[in-house]
Amino acid sequence: MATNPSMAARLDAANETTGEAPRPLYRELPPASAFPVDALGPVLGKAAKAIEAVVQCPLACAANSVLAVASLAAQGRANVILPIGQGKPSPLSLFLLTVLDSGERKSSADSMALKPVRDTEREIAELEAGQRHAYDVKVASYEASAKHLTAKLKSDRAALEAALRELGPAPQPPLLSVLAPSGDQTVEGLFRIYQFGRPSLAMLCDDAATFLGGHSLKAEQKVGTTANLCRAWDGSKLERIRGGDGVIVLYDRRLASHLMVQSGVAADFLSDAQFADQGLLARFLVSSPAGRAGTRFRDDAAYQVVTRRAALDLEDYNVAVASLLRQPVRWKNESDRTLGVELDALHFTPEARALYVEFANAIEAELTPRGTLANAKAFASKLPENAARIAGILTLMAEPDAQTDGAADLADAIELVKHYLEEASRIMATGAIDPELRRAETLREWLLSLPGDVIGLRDVYRLGPNSIRQADRARSAMTILCEHGWARERKGRCDRRHCASNGMGDRPVLNFDPHRWIAEREGQTVATVATVATVATVATVATVATVATVAAPSAKNEKANSPEPLATVATVATLPDASEVQRTLDSWCDAFNALSPLRPATGFTMGRWQTLYDCAAWWLENFARRAAWEGWSTGDVFGIRPGYPARGGLIDQLGDNRSLVMADGGARWRSWGIMSSYAAGCSPHLEPFWKGQ
Structure with a gap:
C-alpha cells in the first residue's frame, strides 16, 4: 500500500508534540531459521530444492508441499508402530500449515509437487470410465436376478433367503478417481468421497482461506468439523449421522493436509480458542518463512539450465509417489468397504526405538510449568508421534516395500520436528x-x-480495509491505535465540511473524531422492521413489517437541518397454507430420496451429477422449510437448462458453494468475491435435474 509522504512525516514526528513516540502494535517476528532440507532425505530433499529453484518460492514452502504429497502416498500403504504398550499403530498422516502472503507463488509450488498425484488421478479416471459400463451391466443383472427370485419364491421364505444368499452381495462400483480434491473443500464432501472413493485422501489448499472461512467452519458446523479433522489425524473411525442416510461409519480412512494461508488468515486460525481447546492446532506442523517477492531476479540462460536440472531431480520423487499411489487397495471386505483396509506395519529397529524413547523423554522433561515448552505443551506433546510419522514416510519414499523403520530416518525426522517446534515457539x-x-x-x-x-x-x-468494515471492529482498531500513540481522539463535535477539508498543517498525529459519524448520519434513511413469528407443526407465521423513513432535508429547511415528518407504511405479508407447504416439502424429499449419487440421470456426467446431488442434500437439510414457506417452486430450486450448466435453478447455480443466505423470497451467495443473487419465481417452468436433460 502506498504511503502518503506528508502523513507519514507527521506520524513519524509524533514525539515532538506528545513527548512519546508511537509504540509498535506488536513485536516483529524474529527471522525464521533455515529449513533443514537435507533431513528430508535424498528423494524429498532433491524434490524440494528443485521446486524452490524453478518456482523461486521459499524453501520451507516447497518442502511442506512435497512432504504433504509424500504423506498422502504413504498413509494408504502402512502404519508406523509406536513403542507404546504392545505397539500402537499410528497413521502416516501429516497436517502442515504454511504461512505466506500473496505473491509468494504458493500455488505454483503446490502444483509442481502435485504432478504425480494428478497424473495418477487421470490414470484412475480412465480406468474408471472403462469399468463404469461393466458395473452398470452387473447391477442390472443383479437387480433382475433378485427380482426374479423374489417373485418365484415369495411363498417360500426359507428358500428365498437361501437363494438370495447364494446370489451374493450387490456389485461394488468402481472407485472414484479423486485423491486430492481441488476447489472448495468441506468435510462433508470428503466424507462423500470416502464413501465411494479411495480410503486415502489429501486436503491440499494453496488458498486455505476458502476452507477456513467456508461452510464447514461456520459457527454451527465448527465443532463437528474440528472433531472430524482430529479423528482423521488420529486414524479413528469416521461417523456421520443424518436423518435420511441414517448412521454411516467408515474405518481406516486417512487424511493428509497442507493448508497455505496469508498471515492475516493464519493469525485468526492460530489464535482461535476453540481450535486450540479441541486439539486441532496441536496437530499442525507450522512454517512461516520469509517471503522472496522483490528478490526473484533471474538470468534466463542460467534459469533454463536450472529448469532442466530440476526436471531430473524430480524424477525419483515422481516415480516414488506414483508407485505408492498405484498400489491396489486391500479392502478387508470387498463387499463392504466401510470396514476398512489392510495396512502394513512399520516397526522400529531396536536403535530407532531407543532414539524415539530418548527424544520423547527429552520433550517430556520440558513440559513442566517451568520448562521451556510449557507454553507450547499441546504442540510439543505430539512431536514424538509426528517424528515417527515423518520417519515412516521417509522410509517408504526410499523403499516402498520396507517393513522396518531405521534410526537414520528417525534422526532426520527428529531434526525436522525440532524445526517445526522452533517455528511454533517463534x-x-x-x-x-x-x-x-x-x-x-x-x-x-x-x-x-x-x-x-x-x-x-x-x-x-x-x-477502510475489508477486515474492519464493521463498526465494532473499526472502533476497537482505532482505540488500539490511540492507546499506542498512532492516533488521538479529537474532542468536541466536528462540523462535517470542516472535517472533510480541515488542513491540520504540520500536526503530527492523525486525529480520530468519534462524533463525526453522528453528524454524517443525519439526513440518511433509517429502516425499522418488526417481525412476529409463531411456529406450529410445519409453521404458522404472521409477519408485520413497519418501515419508517426519514426524509432528506428540503431546500427550505436545510440550514436548520430539520428532517421532514416521518412516513410510516404497514404491510401484512400473505403466506401459503400450512398443508400446501407440507405437500411441497414432501414432494421434494420424496423425489430426492429416490435418487442415487452413483446413478446419474440421463445426460449427466458423474461429476456434475454428484455436485447437484450433494448440493441438493445440503440445501434440503438447511433451507427447504424456509423456501417452501416463501413460495419457491420446484423449478426455481432444482431446475436445469439443458446445455447450459450452472444457468438453471438455485441448486444448479450454487454447485459446490456453501455460502448461501436465504431471506424474503431471495437467495444470495458469494463466489470468488462476487455476490450473486436469485429469487423465487424466476424459473418455475424449468424441469428438475432428476428428470435428466
Whole structure:
C-alpha cells in the first residue's frame, strides 16, 4: 500500500508534540531459521530444492508441499508402530500449515509437487470410465436376478433367503478417481468421497482461506468439523449421522493436509480458542518463512539450465509417489468397504526405538510449568508421534516395500520436528497473532495512505480495509491505535465540511473524531422492521413489517437541518397454507430420496451429477422449510437448462458453494468475491435435474 509522504512525516514526528513516540502494535517476528532440507532425505530433499529453484518460492514452502504429497502416498500403504504398550499403530498422516502472503507463488509450488498425484488421478479416471459400463451391466443383472427370485419364491421364505444368499452381495462400483480434491473443500464432501472413493485422501489448499472461512467452519458446523479433522489425524473411525442416510461409519480412512494461508488468515486460525481447546492446532506442523517477492531476479540462460536440472531431480520423487499411489487397495471386505483396509506395519529397529524413547523423554522433561515448552505443551506433546510419522514416510519414499523403520530416518525426522517446534515457539512468543492487533496494523497502514488529518469512524468502516468494515471492529482498531500513540481522539463535535477539508498543517498525529459519524448520519434513511413469528407443526407465521423513513432535508429547511415528518407504511405479508407447504416439502424429499449419487440421470456426467446431488442434500437439510414457506417452486430450486450448466435453478447455480443466505423470497451467495443473487419465481417452468436433460 502506498504511503502518503506528508502523513507519514507527521506520524513519524509524533514525539515532538506528545513527548512519546508511537509504540509498535506488536513485536516483529524474529527471522525464521533455515529449513533443514537435507533431513528430508535424498528423494524429498532433491524434490524440494528443485521446486524452490524453478518456482523461486521459499524453501520451507516447497518442502511442506512435497512432504504433504509424500504423506498422502504413504498413509494408504502402512502404519508406523509406536513403542507404546504392545505397539500402537499410528497413521502416516501429516497436517502442515504454511504461512505466506500473496505473491509468494504458493500455488505454483503446490502444483509442481502435485504432478504425480494428478497424473495418477487421470490414470484412475480412465480406468474408471472403462469399468463404469461393466458395473452398470452387473447391477442390472443383479437387480433382475433378485427380482426374479423374489417373485418365484415369495411363498417360500426359507428358500428365498437361501437363494438370495447364494446370489451374493450387490456389485461394488468402481472407485472414484479423486485423491486430492481441488476447489472448495468441506468435510462433508470428503466424507462423500470416502464413501465411494479411495480410503486415502489429501486436503491440499494453496488458498486455505476458502476452507477456513467456508461452510464447514461456520459457527454451527465448527465443532463437528474440528472433531472430524482430529479423528482423521488420529486414524479413528469416521461417523456421520443424518436423518435420511441414517448412521454411516467408515474405518481406516486417512487424511493428509497442507493448508497455505496469508498471515492475516493464519493469525485468526492460530489464535482461535476453540481450535486450540479441541486439539486441532496441536496437530499442525507450522512454517512461516520469509517471503522472496522483490528478490526473484533471474538470468534466463542460467534459469533454463536450472529448469532442466530440476526436471531430473524430480524424477525419483515422481516415480516414488506414483508407485505408492498405484498400489491396489486391500479392502478387508470387498463387499463392504466401510470396514476398512489392510495396512502394513512399520516397526522400529531396536536403535530407532531407543532414539524415539530418548527424544520423547527429552520433550517430556520440558513440559513442566517451568520448562521451556510449557507454553507450547499441546504442540510439543505430539512431536514424538509426528517424528515417527515423518520417519515412516521417509522410509517408504526410499523403499516402498520396507517393513522396518531405521534410526537414520528417525534422526532426520527428529531434526525436522525440532524445526517445526522452533517455528511454533517463534510465532507464539511474539504475540503477533492476536487478530485485533493484526486488524489495527492493517488500519494503520491504510491511514498512512490518506492525504488528510481527520477521519471519522463511519468512513473507517465504510471505506477502510475489508477486515474492519464493521463498526465494532473499526472502533476497537482505532482505540488500539490511540492507546499506542498512532492516533488521538479529537474532542468536541466536528462540523462535517470542516472535517472533510480541515488542513491540520504540520500536526503530527492523525486525529480520530468519534462524533463525526453522528453528524454524517443525519439526513440518511433509517429502516425499522418488526417481525412476529409463531411456529406450529410445519409453521404458522404472521409477519408485520413497519418501515419508517426519514426524509432528506428540503431546500427550505436545510440550514436548520430539520428532517421532514416521518412516513410510516404497514404491510401484512400473505403466506401459503400450512398443508400446501407440507405437500411441497414432501414432494421434494420424496423425489430426492429416490435418487442415487452413483446413478446419474440421463445426460449427466458423474461429476456434475454428484455436485447437484450433494448440493441438493445440503440445501434440503438447511433451507427447504424456509423456501417452501416463501413460495419457491420446484423449478426455481432444482431446475436445469439443458446445455447450459450452472444457468438453471438455485441448486444448479450454487454447485459446490456453501455460502448461501436465504431471506424474503431471495437467495444470495458469494463466489470468488462476487455476490450473486436469485429469487423465487424466476424459473418455475424449468424441469428438475432428476428428470435428466
